Amino acid sequence: GAGVSQSPSNKVTEKGKDVELRCDPISGHTALYWYRQSLGQGLEFLIYFQGNSAPDKSGLPSDRFSAERTGGSVSTLTIQRTQQEDSAVYLCASRKYTRPRYEQYFGPGTRLTVT
Amino acid sequence: DAKTTQPPSMDCAEGRAANLPCNHSTISGNEYVYWYRQIHSQGPQYIIHGLKNNETNEMASLIITEDRKSSTLILPHATLRDTAVYYCIVRVGSNDYKLSFGAGTTVTVRA
Numbered sequence: 001g002a003g004v005s006q007s008p009s010n011k012v013t014e015k016g017k018d019v020e021l022r023c024d025p026i027s028g029h030t031a032l033y034w035y036r037q038s039l040g041q042g043l044e045f046l047i048y049f050q051g052n053s054a055p056d057k058s059g060l061p062s063d064r065f066s067a068e069r070t071g072g073s074v075s076t077l078t079i080q081r082t083q084q085e086d087s088a089v090y091l092c093a094s095r096k097y098t099r100p101r102y103e104q105y106f107g108p109g110t111r112l113t114v115t
Numbered sequence: 116d117a118k119t120t121q122p123p124s125m126d127c128a129e130g131r132a133a134n135l136p137c138n139h140s141t142i143s144g145n146e147y148v149y150w151y152r153q154i155h156s157q158g159p160q161y162i163i164h165g166l167k168n169n170e171t172n173e174m175a176s177l178i179i180t181e182d183r184k185s186s187t188l189i190l191p192h193a194t195l196r197d198t199a200v201y202y203c204i205v206r207v208g209s210n211d212y213k214l215s216f217g218a219g220t221t222v223t224v225r226a
């Protein structure tokens with residue numbers, strides 16, 4: 001079946017501009033995660049959505065970052081006034097149920113380059 | 116979450132078994148061992164996880180020592196497509212776990 005999809009696959013933007021990154025999770029998956037991965041770095045958690053609960057925003061690095069998930073499906077990560085340190089691959093993952101044996105499935109990521 | 120230690124890299128011959136070690140000497144009783152991998156330019160991919168018993172699925176086998184201080188991921192017949200960075204993670208099997216990866220092991224499968 002269809003996996004997690006993300007768009008765009010690549011985004012180049014100028015410093016100071018706003019960007020929106022989109023994630024389409026696997027249909028029926030209740031949990032959705034955003035991560036980022038900088039060059040040569042590990043995976044960094046950003047935000048987590050579970051059903052209708054308030055999102056866990058504990059990983060967002062600054063108030064320039066925000067995310068929403070409409071209708072319990074598609075999610076958008078918005079970065080305002082982008083900075084060069086925001087350059088990274090932004091990964092989205094979805095999970096069917098929030099029980100230990102259900103794993104996260106990742107999309108291919110959006111490579112963001114801030115010039 | 117307990118810290119894990121993996122070798123930075125290893126090579127494997129195509130068609131042979133690849134045995135990837137992971138040390139997690141500070142693991143606690145309610146922590147699971149998870150393995151993910153990341154092929155170049157792709158998102159991470161779940162492989163397998165376990166608590167105490169050895170586990171096997173269509174991708175790999177996971178062998179956990181009796182004291183649970185270390186484990187080995189076995190790819191039984193490595194192919195060129197198994198070339199990737201492999202991450203061993205130890206964490207509580209909570210409902211809303213958030214993944215974090217360290218450096219992992221870069222596995223290169225050679226023809």
